[in-house]
Amino acid sequence: MRHRAEQSGSIPRDKTEPEWFASALSRHGGIIRKVAWTYCRSAEDRADLTQEILAQVIAASDRYDRDRPFATWLYRIALNVAIGQVRAVYRQARVMVPLEDSHSGIAAEPVDHERREARAALDAAMLELDPYNRALLLLYLDERSQREIADIMGLSPSNVGTKIARLKRHLRGSLGLVEPEGDDA
Amino acid sequence: MNTDLLRQILAEIEAEGDDMPGLRALTQRSRAHRQASDATEALADSRIWQILIGIPVLLTGASVWADQLPHTGLLFASGVAFHIYGALLIAFGVGIRLLARRIDPAAPVIETQERMAQIRRIAGIEGWVVGMSWWVLWIPAIVVLIYTLSGFDLFRLASDGSWLIANLAGGVIGTTGLWLIRRWARASGRGQLAEGIDDLLTGQRVRDAARALDAVRRFAAN
Numbered sequence: 001m002r003h004r005a006e007q008s009g010s011i012p013r014d015k016t017e018p019e020w021f022a023s024a025l026s027r028h029g030g031i032i033r034k035v036a037w038t039y040c041r042s043a044e045d046r047a048d049l050t051q052e053i054l055a056q057v058i059a060a061s062d063r064y065d066r067d068r069p070f071a072t073w074l075y076r077i078a079l080n081v082a083i084g085q086v087r088a089v090y091r092q093a094r095v096m097v098p099l100e101d102s103h104s105g106i107a108a109e110p111v112d113h114e115r116r117e118a119r120a121a122l123d124a125a126m127l128e129l130d131p132y133n134r135a136l137l138l139l140y141l142d143e144r145s146q147r148e149i150a151d152i153m154g155l156s157p158s159n160v161g162t163k164i165a166r167l168k169r170h171l172r173g174s175l176g177l178v179e180p181e182g183d184d185a
Numbered sequence: 186m187n188t189d190l191l192r193q194i195l196a197e198i199e200a201e202g203d204d205m206p207g208l209r210a211l212t213q214r215s216r217a218h219r220q221a222s223d224a225t226e227a228l229a230d231s232r233i234w235q236i237l238i239g240i241p242v243l244l245t246g247a248s249v250w251a252d253q254l255p256h257t258g259l260l261f262a263s264g265v266a267f268h269i270y271g272a273l274l275i276a277f278g279v280g281i282r283l284l285a286r287r288i289d290p291a292a293p294v295i296e297t298q299e300r301m302a303q304i305r306r307i308a309g310i311e312g313w314v315v316g317m318s319w320w321v322l323w324i325p326a327i328v329v330l331i332y333t334l335s336g337f338d339l340f341r342l343a344s345d346g347s348w349l350i351a352n353l354a355g356g357v358i359g360t361t362g363l364w365l366i367r368r369w370a371r372a373s374g375r376g377q378l379a380e381g382i383d384d385l386l387t388g389q390r391v392r393d394a395a396r397a398l399d400a401v402r403r404f405a406a407n
Contacts (some may be wrong), residue, residue, distance in 0.1 A: 034198055073291050083298055118191065141191050172195025176186055
């Protein structure tokens with residue numbers, strides 16, 4: 001498991017507010033990419049969602065409390081924007097957007113067959129889930145602790161544990177998922 | 186397939202692409218841009234106009250029915266209807282404004298999504314009530330306005346019930362007009378407008394919002 005302190009990042013506090021914020025955002029930009037990938041099927045939709053998340057992040061930046069973990073704060077905004085936007089898009093289309101062939105190939109560099117297959121399978125698994133369980137799967141795969149997931153989602157840690165166990169059972173069935181020993185996230 | 190492989194894939198996604206597009210430029214934009222990009226703020230601000238319109242509507246209706254209190258009749262009823270309409274405009278406006286201002290995109294996901302679904306449901310009900318009620322309200326509104334401006338009761342000219350026929354005819358003409366606009370919107374590729382009219386006529390928006398609210402509550406509870 002990745003070290004949480006490394007992910008939440010010890011960003012120097014002697015920087016001015018805009019510098020500090022830009023630095024924190026650069027450091028945790030991957031969160032926005034992961035959320036956009038989780039909720040959008042096409043590159044164009046991902047770019048739109050990324051812009052929308054960034055706009056909301058900037059709008060909310062005045063209210064950010066530096067004593068709170070930046071990654072948790074950013075995850076909350078990104079997921080809230082993504083879920084809201086996905087609902088609006090689905091409502092307009094009234095159908096689920098089919099998986100684009102190009103989607104599993106968004107990596108510029110070639111990937112091996114097993115990875116390509118795994119990525120397509122993960123894509124399909126995400127598509128099967130409702131927006132809240134997608135968020136849960138993303139956070140689980142991103143190795144966030146139960147407490148942190150509870151904090152992001154607004155659930156109790158025990159409720160998160162129950163839901164993740166249910167999600168794993170589902171993935172065992174749909175992906176034939178095998179968990180490494182001692183994986184208690 | 187194992188969890189580690191899926192985590193590696195997620196890490197690849199995290200590392201893909203360039204830096205966030207225009208990230209530094211975005212972080213340095215003016216405060217005006219920040220405010221403009223805050224959708225909930227915009228939603229809350231839009232209700233100020235509704236409240237400002239609702240106040241004179243309520244007061245006009247109240248003055249008419251208060252004036253007609255000794256001899257209650259159609260004009261009195263129109264005043265009451267206008268008063269209630271104004272009160273609804275204000276109540277919906279204040280309610281949505283308060284709820285919108287309480288939305289914090291940085292709050293936990295369940296809390297924010299539940300509040301957003303509540304707002305959408307109330308806004309859907311509001312659209313239906315405030316919009317559709319004009320099919321019934323348009324004659325009372327004209328009568329109330331003319332009485333307020335000139336002191337003349339139009340119902341005196343139509344004591345035989347012809348106002349009711351005119352009201353119904355107006356409703357039929359209005360609904361047909363709406364249907365024609367919907368048809369034109371569909372034919373000219375204005376899908377959103379057509380869908381908006383569909384939603385208004387069928388209450389689809391309210392049902393969608395209610396389903397979203399159910400979904401978030403079910404997820405939180407199970």
